Amino acid sequence: MEEQHTPTTPTTTTTSSPLLLLRRRCRVKNSLTSEISGAVGDLGTFIPIVLTLTLVSNLDLSTTLIFTSLYNIATGLLFGLPMPVQPMKSIAAVAVSESPHLTQSQIATAGLTTAATLLFLGSTGLMSFFYRFIPLPVVRGVQLSQGLSFAFSAIKYIRYNQDFVTSTKTSATTPRPWLGLDGLLLAISAVLFLVLTTGSGDYNLDNNDSEEESDNVPLNRSRLRLHKRLRILSAIPAALIVFLLGLFLCFIRDPTIFNDLKYGPSKFKVLKFTWEDWKIGFFRAAIPQIPLSVLNSVIAVCKLSGDLFPDREELSVTRVSISVGVMNFVGCWFGAMPVCHGAGGLAGQYRFGARSGLAVVFLGAGKMVIGLVFGNSFVRILSEFPIGILGVLLLFAGIELAMASRDMNTKEESFVMLVCAAVSLTGSSAALGFGCGILLFLLLKLRKMEFCGSGVLSKWKSRSSADDNDALIP
Numbered sequence: 001m002e003e004q005h006t007p008t009t010p011t012t013t014t015t016s017s018p019l020l021l022l023r024r025r026c027r028v029k030n031s032l033t034s035e036i037s038g039a040v041g042d043l044g045t046f047i048p049i050v051l052t053l054t055l056v057s058n059l060d061l062s063t064t065l066i067f068t069s070l071y072n073i074a075t076g077l078l079f080g081l082p083m084p085v086q087p088m089k090s091i092a093a094v095a096v097s098e099s100p101h102l103t104q105s106q107i108a109t110a111g112l113t114t115a116a117t118l119l120f121l122g123s124t125g126l127m128s129f130f131y132r133f134i135p136l137p138v139v140r141g142v143q144l145s146q147g148l149s150f151a152f153s154a155i156k157y158i159r160y161n162q163d164f165v166t167s168t169k170t171s172a173t174t175p176r177p178w179l180g181l182d183g184l185l186l187a188i189s190a191v192l193f194l195v196l197t198t199g200s201g202d203y204n205l206d207n208n209d210s211e212e213e214s215d216n217v218p219l220n221r222s223r224l225r226l227h228k229r230l231r232i233l234s235a236i237p238a239a240l241i242v243f244l245l246g247l248f249l250c251f252i253r254d255p256t257i258f259n260d261l262k263y264g265p266s267k268f269k270v271l272k273f274t275w276e277d278w279k280i281g282f283f284r285a286a287i288p289q290i291p292l293s294v295l296n297s298v299i300a301v302c303k304l305s306g307d308l309f310p311d312r313e314e315l316s317v318t319r320v321s322i323s324v325g326v327m328n329f330v331g332c333w334f335g336a337m338p339v340c341h342g343a344g345g346l347a348g349q350y351r352f353g354a355r356s357g358l359a360v361v362f363l364g365a366g367k368m369v370i371g372l373v374f375g376n377s378f379v380r381i382l383s384e385f386p387i388g389i390l391g392v393l394l395l396f397a398g399i400e401l402a403m404a405s406r407d408m409n410t411k412e413e414s415f416v417m418l419v420c421a422a423v424s425l426t427g428s429s430a431a432l433g434f435g436c437g438i439l440l441f442l443l444l445k446l447r448k449m450e451f452c453g454s455g456v457l458s459k460w461k462s463r464s465s466a467d468d469n470d471a472l473i474p
Contacts, residue, residue, distance in 0.1 A: 030355040037237030038354025039363035042084045042345030044154065044394030049087040051382045052164040053337060056096040058104055060335040061379050062266040065371030067331035068339060072364030075323060075341075076357030079315065081305060083360060084345025085327070088114065088338040090289040102285060104335055105271050109281030111328045111338025114289050118298065119325025122318045131299055131317045137413040138437035139303050140405040141420025142295050142430055143343055147405075149425060150344050150398025157391025158187045176388065181253050187388030190242050194396060197238035199230075201351050201400060239352035239396075242389060250384040257384065262377040271335050289338075291431030297324055297340035304343045307404050308350050347404070348397025416441050 053059035068085050075083040091110045095102040102110070121127040156162070161174040178184045251257055298321045306314035324340045332338060349359055370378055405421075408414045419440055424433025 030353065031235060032358075033235060033237045033240075034353030035356060035359040036362050037240040038082060038349045038352045039359040039366075040239050040243040041082075041348035041350070041352040041354060041393065041397060042086060042342070043243065044348065044390045044392075044397055045086055045089075045150070045342075045344060047382055047385060047390055048157075048162075048164055048387075049089065049092045050337065051379065052096050053087070053092055053107070054376075054379045055164065055383070057101055057107060059107070059337055060104070060266055060376065062371050062375040063268065063331075063335050064337040065367045065378070066265065067334070067336035069364040069367035069371060071327045071331075071339060072360040072367065076360040076364065078323070078357075079319075080357045081309065081312070081315070082346060082349040082354035082357065083301075083315075083323075084342055084349060085339050085360070086342040086345045088289050088293065088340050090292050091285040091338050094285040094288065098284065102280070103277070105273050105277040106281040107285070107338065108271050108332040108335060109273055109278045110285035110289065111281075111332040113278070113282045113286040114293055114338065114340075115325040115328035115332070117286075117290050118293060118321045119329070121294070122298075122321030122325065125318065127294070127298060127317045127321045130294075131302070134299060135416070135438070135441045136303075137408060137416035138420055138434060138441060139299060140408055140413075141417040141437050142424065142434060143300050143304065144402050144405040144417060145421040145424035145430065145433055146296055146300070146344055147347070147398045147400070147402025148421065150394055150401065152398075154391040154393075154395035154398055157387050157394065158184070162387045181249050182386040182388050184388070186386065187392055190245075190389055190392040191395070194238050194242065194392065197233045197236045198352065198396075199234075201396075234353075237353070239393060242392065246386050246389040247381070249386055249389075250381050253384045253386075257380050260377060260380045261374060263373060263375070265372050265375045268334050270333055288429075291429075291434070293324065293340050295430045295434055296343055300343035301341050301346055304346055304401070304404055307407075308346070309355075343404075344397050344401045347401035348393065351396050351400040412444055416444065 050059070050061065050064065054061045071085045075085065088111060091102075091107060091114070094110075095107050118127075121130075159176055161176055176182070176184050176187075180186075298317050302315040302317050302320055305312075320341055327340075328338055354360075374381075405417055408417050416437055420433045420437030422433075423436045424430050
């Protein structure tokens, strides 16, 4: 009788390491050093706004760090992309620049009413409805204006001394000295280092693998050496090195920081709101923030995700809009800073190597450790961080976001995009630029419509320069 033998397959352990499971969940296809480096790509906007709100409006830094860390980890796992968590910039600007300054409760009510609006638009499907009918040149105009705005601010950070506490137009008039621990030479050196290691941001490590097979030709050998050199340079976590250098310089600039550090987080407390807080928060801060959140935090982010990650499905405006609403409904009650997703943050993290949600998971873990260990005393370190280095990180993030508009191939598309960007920059209002862009787009389409004699029927003309040239050929 023939003995039946069940093949003994090697027992594979079903329990994988937590890091391996995390990499699978976050769709990691990049090196860990690149992901960690990309995690700090949006700190050029995060740190100045958080520092200003903490010093001027008594923002609870410990609570903000803990809640934003949870947001980072959750969005990294849910979206699988380096989805940034950034301050609501318009609310922050109103809180510190207008007099009287907004209180902590008024900042929270502004965030809650903005979140309620986005949550309503997302859950009802209105956000998705609007997104389908917004012309691409208008979206590109918003992205271009936001990217250039970041770049202009970054140049000011690099060239001039900043006083985030006063936050006035005259706070950036003193030229930055060349030498020193926050001098021009340090910022320029950081720029050169980042350009040397990351280039223009378009290098693909897998684009020359086929050349390794034909190394008997001198030209291919030369390209192979170039490919290896670029691979080594791109593996350097450049942004992380620059950021850690800034942290190191904090303690060199003022060694008394060690004496001011206090360990442990602040106690959580639920804020108390009055009717006056709701009224001031909504009318002064939420109304200018809502259009910016809709355009830059939802629409521009979703479109940019499709541009940066063409092999993945574009982010859903419904999910992103609901995500912004839920985040703020969780944290604002406890005094956490109102936050949103931002196209600039996504571009900055991508620029420095982030390709998956693991980058923001790492960033969230770092914020959690800082919030639990140092609490509110961490503002003492942030106040000494070299502003020039923050400007360098912000510069690369802004340029990366602005470059998303390079796919406007026709003169008409470029015309709409540039007018939208110019109005947004000049009027300091993305909503105003968006409205002008929509109006201009419709006027251009109306101009190309051919009306029949009855005036009822119409059709679109899609004339290109090639069609015009063909019409001239007999």
